[in-house]
Amino acid sequence: MSVLGTLDAALTYILSHFDTFLTLLREHLALVLVSVVLAIVVAIPLGVLATRNKQVKRVVMSVGNVAQTVPTLAIIALVFPLLGLGFLPSLVGLFTYALLPILTNTVAGLEDVDESTVAAARGMGMTENQILRKIKLPLALPVIFAGIRTSAVLNVGTAYLAFFIGGGGLGVWVITGISLFDTPQLLAGAIPGALLAIGLDLLFALIERRLGTNSAQTQTIATG
Structure with a gap:
């Protein structure tokens, strides 16, 4: 089957299962956006504390680095006995993964003022x-927002792993498609995720540029 034929088959699969597609897409977006918002709420205050106390900075950055190196599935396995299957343990894994880029960028942005x-x-x-x-x-906001942008885009891909513990999302189609050697189903889950990552990246890049303009104006006013 040609590339165009494969893409057409994937589109046909989406249209013929459109209600399911919307459900999976909503679950995927919820996993990504909620985990990133929670990471923002935690990481920015921690970043502020880290810039004010070197000991806190050492501890916070060490914990953040460790959290980033532990695979999401390993985190899910650790929280599974406490939280069981479903959305919540998936959210914990994605939240942990989203922390470090926002935390490091908050520290870097504040220290570079x-x-x-x-x-x-x-x-x-x-x-x-x-x-x-x-x-x-x-x-520091443009630098902080660059970390948020990185976390959001990374979590679009990481959220596919939620399938393994019943967290839903587009990973349901991707992993099932791989298991059944069903290429249209696989691509019906993979292509929207790729487009979502690109769309979020472009959106956040636009906001980041606007924040950069505002930041330059703030510095002019402060030094003027």
């Missing part, structure tokens, strides 16, 4: 918390 800008803010009488809210975080 120009010292003269911070000194100018102090000279204006700002407290450390005000400097963090009004200067450091706005200036």
Whole structure:
């Protein structure tokens, strides 16, 4: 079968199972977006703490590095006795995987803020918390968002593993298609995931550029 014929067969499979496709796509998106949002809520405050205390930074970065090296399936296996099968253990695995890029970028973004800008803010009488809210975080936001972008795109692919513990998502079609040697079903799950990753990457890249523009304006105001 030609490439066009294979793609046509995959599209036909999606259209003939469209309700199932929408369900799997919603599950996949929920796994990705919820895990990334939770990672943002945890990683950014930890990153702020890490820039204020070297000991905390050592511990946080070490834990983050370990979390990133442990395979998602291994994490799922560890939480399975506590959380069982389904959405929640899959979410824990994806959340753990999403942490490190956001955490490292938060630390890097905050530490890379120009010292003269911070000194100018102090000279204006700002407290450390005000400097963090009004200067450091706005200036670091493009770098932080780059970590969020990386986590989101990575988790689109990692979410396929949720199939193995009943977490749903497009992995249901991909893994089943591999098992049954059913190429149209496999591609019907794989192609939307690839398009989703590309779409999220382009969307986040656009937002990142806008944040970069705002960040430059903030620095101009702070040093002006």
